[in-house]
Every structure is written in C-alpha cells, then in structure tokens.
Amino acid sequence: MSQLEAELSQLKESIIDMMKLATKQLQKAHLAIQNLDGELSQEVIHRENRMNAMELSIDRDCENMFALWNPVATDLRFVLAMLKINSELERIGDHAVGLAKYVLANQEPFNMELTKKIELDKMFEVAVEMTEDVTIGFKENDTNKVRKVFKKDLILNDILKNSSDIIGEYVGNNPGFSRQSLFLFSALRKLERVGDLTKNIAEQTIFYLEAEVVRHKVGEK
Amino acid sequence: MEVSQENNKKIKLQASNIDVFYSHFKALKNINLSMYENSVTAFIGPSGCGKSTFLRLFNRMNDYVDGFSMNGDILIDGKNIYDNKLIIEDLRKEIGMVFQKPNPFPKSIFDNIAYGLKIQGIKDKAFIEERVITSLKQVALFDEVKDDLNKSALALSGGQQQRVCIARTLAVEPSVILMDEPTSALDPIATAKIEELVYDLKENYTIVMVTHNMQQASRVSDYTAFFYMGEMIEVGKTKNIFTKPEHERTENYITGRFG
Numbered sequence: 001m002s003q004l005e006a007e008l009s010q011l012k013e014s015i016i017d018m019m020k021l022a023t024k025q026l027q028k029a030h031l032a033i034q035n036l037d038g039e040l041s042q043e044v045i046h047r048e049n050r051m052n053a054m055e056l057s058i059d060r061d062c063e064n065m066f067a068l069w070n071p072v073a074t075d076l077r078f079v080l081a082m083l084k085i086n087s088e089l090e091r092i093g094d095h096a097v098g099l100a101k102y103v104l105a106n107q108e109p110f111n112m113e114l115t116k117k118i119e120l121d122k123m124f125e126v127a128v129e130m131t132e133d134v135t136i137g138f139k140e141n142d143t144n145k146v147r148k149v150f151k152k153d154l155i156l157n158d159i160l161k162n163s164s165d166i167i168g169e170y171v172g173n174n175p176g177f178s179r180q181s182l183f184l185f186s187a188l189r190k191l192e193r194v195g196d197l198t199k200n201i202a203e204q205t206i207f208y209l210e211a212e213v214v215r216h217k218v219g220e221k
Numbered sequence: 222m223e224v225s226q227e228n229n230k231k232i233k234l235q236a237s238n239i240d241v242f243y244s245h246f247k248a249l250k251n252i253n254l255s256m257y258e259n260s261v262t263a264f265i266g267p268s269g270c271g272k273s274t275f276l277r278l279f280n281r282m283n284d285y286v287d288g289f290s291m292n293g294d295i296l297i298d299g300k301n302i303y304d305n306k307l308i309i310e311d312l313r314k315e316i317g318m319v320f321q322k323p324n325p326f327p328k329s330i331f332d333n334i335a336y337g338l339k340i341q342g343i344k345d346k347a348f349i350e351e352r353v354i355t356s357l358k359q360v361a362l363f364d365e366v367k368d369d370l371n372k373s374a375l376a377l378s379g380g381q382q383q384r385v386c387i388a389r390t391l392a393v394e395p396s397v398i399l400m401d402e403p404t405s406a407l408d409p410i411a412t413a414k415i416e417e418l419v420y421d422l423k424e425n426y427t428i429v430m431v432t433h434n435m436q437q438a439s440r441v442s443d444y445t446a447f448f449y450m451g452e453m454i455e456v457g458k459t460k461n462i463f464t465k466p467e468h469e470r471t472e473n474y475i476t477g478r479f480g
Contacts, residue, residue, distance in 0.1 A: 211465040
C-alpha cells in the first residue's frame with residue numbers, strides 16, 4: 001500500500017469509528033429516555049466531548065490531505081466527502097445529546113400511552129438502523145446498502161408528520177402534560193433531523209464511490 | 222474520442238488517424254484530436270507514452286528523426302501541414318515552440334528576440350525594435366531587462382531565459398505555441414510566472430503543452446489528453462479529467478497509482 005493509500009485508509013477508519021460512536025450515542029439516548037436514566041444521560045453528554053475531538057482531528061486530517069497530497073479524481077471526491085460526512089456526524093452527536101438532556105429536564109417518566117401513539121421507539125429504532133446501514137455500506141464501499149437509508153428516511157418523515165395532530169389532541173385533553181408533550185414532539189423532530197443528516201452521509205458516500213451527485217434529486221436516488 | 226463541440230471555439234489544429242513509426246516501432250496509434258483556438262491543451266502521460274512525439278508532429282520536428290514515418294493528417298486552420306508544397310519555415314513561423322530547457326542563443330537579449338525576424342529578412346529596425354519590446358512586455362520581462370537589452374541572454378536566470386525564449390517565439394507572431402515541459406527546469410516562482418503567462422497568452426494564441434506536472438496541467442489547461450503506450454486513452458475538459466475521469470488508467474495515472 002502506498003503512503004497515500006495508507007493515509008486515505010486511516011481517514012476512512014476514523015470516520016467509521018465516529019459513525020459507530022454516533023450510533024451508540026443515539027442508542028444510549030434512547031435507553032436513557034425509555035428508563036428515565038439520568039446517569040446514562042450524563043454519559044451521553046460526557047461522550048460528546050469525544051465526538052467533538054474526533055471531528056476536529058478528522059478536519060485536520062482532511063486539511064493535511066489537501067495541502068500535502070493534492071488529491072484528484074477519486075481521492076479528491078473521497079476527501080471532500082469525508083469533510084462533509086464528518087460535520088454531519090458531529091451534528092448527529094449534537095442531537096443525541098439534545099435528546100439525552102430531556103431526561104434531565106423531565107422530572108417524571110414519559111407518558112407511555114403518548115410515546116406509544118407517536119411511535120417514539122420506532123422513530124429511535126429506524127434512526128439507529130439508518131446510521132448502522134450507512135456505516136456498513138460505507139465500510140464495504142457498497143452503495144446498495146447505503147441506499148437503504150433513503151426509504152427509511154421516509155418512515156421518519158411520516159411519523160413526524162402524523163405526530164403533530166396526535167400531540168395536539170393529547171395536550172388538549174391533558175393540559176397537565178403539555179410540557180412533556182413539547183419535549184416529545186421536539187424529540188421526534190430531532191430524530192427526523194438525524195434521518196436527514198444520515199441521508200446526507202449516504203449521498204456523500206455515493207458521490208465519492210460513483211462520482212454521482214444525488215443531492216436534491218427527488219425520486220431517483 | 223473527441224472533445225465535444227459544446228463551446229463555440231474554432232478548431233485550430235486537427236489530428237486525424239495519426240500513426241507514427243520509428244522504423245518498426247509504432248510510437249503512436251491512431252490518434253484523433255482537435256485543439257481549439259484560444260485554449261490550452263495539455264498532454265500528460267508516463268515517459269515514453271508518445272506525448273512529445275505527438276507534440277513534435279505539429280511543427281514537423283520529427284521529420285529529421287531516423288526511421289520516422291507517419292500516417293494520417295494534421296491540419297492547421299484546415300490546411301494540411303504535411304503537404305509537400307508547404308515550406309517548413311512558414312509553418313514554424315505559424316507554430317512556435319518552447320522547450321524543456323531554456324535555450325537562448327549566445328547573443329544579447331535583443332538579438333535573441335530579433336533573431337526570427339532577421340532570418341525572415343526583415344530589415345526595418347524600427348519594426349524589429351517594436352516587436353522586441355512588445356514581445357518582452359508580453360512575457361512580462363520588459364521591466365526587468367529594459368536597461369540590459371544588449372547584455373547576453375545567458376546571464377539571465379533560468380526563469381528569465383525561458384521567458385526570453387517565449388518572447389523569441391512570440392516575436393514572429395505565431396498563432397500556435399507548442400510547449401514541451403516548459404517549466405521542468407525552473408523553480409516554483411519562475412514556474413508560477415510561466416503559468417501566469419500561459420494563462421494570459423491563450424487570449425491570443427492556441428497553446429499545446431506537454432507536462433509531467435499534474436498540477437500544472439490542472440492549473441493551466443482547458444483540455445487534457447492522457448497518453449499511454451502510444452495510445453490516447455482519454456481526452457476531455459481538464460476539470461472533468463481531474464475530478465471524474467472516465468477511464469481507470471487515467472484515474473490511476475493522475476492519482477499516482479500507476480505501475
């Protein structure tokens with residue numbers, strides 16, 4: 001392996017590590033909300049530092065790649081994609097922390113009936129599946145696996161869309177739960193954003209592997 | 222493969238079905254390429270791929286190489302440059318060449334640049350002086366040497382010598398400039414000046430350049446052709462070649478994975 005290939009492969013490994021960490025952060029945030037587990041929630045918040053450090057380090061690696069290796073063609077697309085994927089992962093990490101913080105802000109357990117109705121667990125599960133799919137596809141250079149996330153993202157969009165009526169109705173009938181309902185609605189929105197960010201990662205992966213720009217294309221991904 | 226006609230540029234040079242032989246060795250295999258007016262076309266490829274041989278066809282420099290023979294046509298403005306009736310001196314006036322190593326004559330700066338005009342028989346001193354000054358200004362050398370025009374060109378730095386050679390080429394008012402690795406013997410600052418110059422010159426000239434420097438090809442050229450073992454593997458807009466080449470061999474070469 002040439003020195004250039006070694007550097008590129010190291011960069012890829014760092015991104016895979018960060019993808020795995022982002023997925024873990026989401027899973028832990030989910031568990032923390034399910035169990036109203038303040039300690040786990042603190043752990044997610046604490047791990048955010050690691051996420052941020054990784055982002056800085058990958059940024060620096062990309063900058064060095066540009067400066068020292070003048071990458072072109074597939075290498076150029078790769079480094080450009082890593083730069084963007086890096087910042088999307090950092091934002092997924094931010095959302096995981098935002099979700100974990102609801103546990104600390106909320107004094108009583110989330111209302112089971114409502115969380116079930118708005119499909120909060122499913123939302124978490126699909127979001128986590130998406131980050132896992134994109135990690136595997138990215139690792140194996142398999143754009144078919146990466147493309148799985150586009151369909152799953154639609155599930156997240158639908159759940160969010162349906163939730164506003166459900167929550168609206170619930171708050172109308174149970175005014176005492178309005179604060180918690182707002183938390184839950186906001187949690188769904190965060191997860192929907194995680195879906196969008198994961199989709200962006202998928203698009204960047206396809207861009208670097210296939211030299212195809214799939215951003216902002218509707219219905220032909 | 223041809224560069225598509227998406228631009229409105231006129232084809233200045235056209236090579237069709239070019240084969241070149243050095244005795245029994247086939248150095249170029251069926252090359253077809255159009256080069257457009259007021260643009261820079263770069264030829265890249267590993268040593269021995271045929272790119273310099275191809276470049277030298279355009280001012281018939283291979284004619285004197287032992288065992289050289291060729292098939293195909295090369296047209297400049299639609300006229301065949303291998304026409305028997307063509308006078309080679311006239312062709313060389315139309316198509317100038319700059320070489321890898323600066324090769325000024327052991328003469329003054331002025332005489333170097335006036336040389337081409339004098340061998341054409343031009344005697345009008347005012348005209349010659351005007352051409353010398355204009356050419357030196359075109360290569361951005363005039364301010365540096367205006368008080369030393371009678372000094373030997375060999376006393377200049379490498380980068381300045383190369384610019385004298387380009388000025389010497391420009392003085393006879395060609396329409397095409399061929400450059401064979403014009404900066405490979407120069408330091409980065411002199412290289413940057415030549416590259417800037419190429420960028421300015423293409424407004425008025427058609428430039429064809431052989432370079433081993435990938436970044437140079439990507440910085441200065443509008444079109445890039447990749448040669449490998451006598452074949453032209455791929456040609457296209459430079460920005461496409463360096464972001465999304467169509468052929469794996471091209472990609473391997475420009476990303477340094479060749480071999």
